[in-house]
Amino acid sequence: AQYARAAAALERAVLGSEAKGVSFYLLGVAHSRAKNFPKAITALESAAAKTPDDVNVYRELGYAYEVSKQYAKALAAYTKGSNLAPADTDFKESIERVRPFAK
Template sequence: MTRRSQGLPATRFSDAIPVLTAAAAEMKTNATNYYYIGFAQNKLGHGDQAITALNQSLAIDPKDPDSLTLLADIYFSQIRQNPAIARQVISIGERLIAVRDDERAWGLLGQAYLVDKQYPKAAPLLDKFARAHPDSGGAWYNLGVAFSRSSQWKPAAEALEETARLAPTNIAALLELGYVYESDKQYDKALAAYQHAFEASGQRDETARAGIDRVKQAKPEVR
């Protein structure tokens, strides 16, 4: 059982922090208290304080999987605003997977590699994550993008087709699928994917419209 599953000793996170801080001051070599402080601070939305506490935990126990996981989660939540943070997640994720080679680590590290455009490293991890979550359209989409950006058209198409099956109106997945089939010169399938994306967008998506026109020009007999 992980510390996370055991919960905090106080119901309110704001009440827990002073208690945990006092305990940490008394037991300076106990990483658990710093982990809990980081957990509570994160729940309160205090990201910087959470990061500080978790780094203190890891200074005591560099292989603590709970602290590594939560720290990676916090940084990953900031990736959309600052993609450069992916490097930080990668550094933590590589440490995490060395001590906990499980689906949590696969997802975190695989997605961080994907954001950082390290597609060959992302694909194997995202493949394992998708197979652990076969009903997740998002997992298959991430895998499809990793294969697509590596120009591995067949596995990319397979993953994106699975995304389309699970989420038939996912425009991003349909556009990526169209791109994959177009790149692989499977123009009939490319046209179908682009048309599906165009219809799913209410006939408003210009990328889908451009893909339809491009495929028709590349192979005029495709209609």
């Protein structure tokens, strides 16, 4: 419930303004934690467009896609994150986990 309230407050702050990527990222995280994955994906896609070099965006976006069973998109997000942070083994594990399901 607290994440849903946080998401609502962030949404009001982000919509209708020239929000920065971090604002969309935080909104996406709040929606993700509230298990509202369609809204999380929308916010995180906006974050990725505004901050394409932020590995945290791709970690969250990959997770939101994965739990939404959008495995090809999850694989793409995790791969982008892995390319940005090659030493991060979490991305490699995530890639291996979703690869069999990606079409």
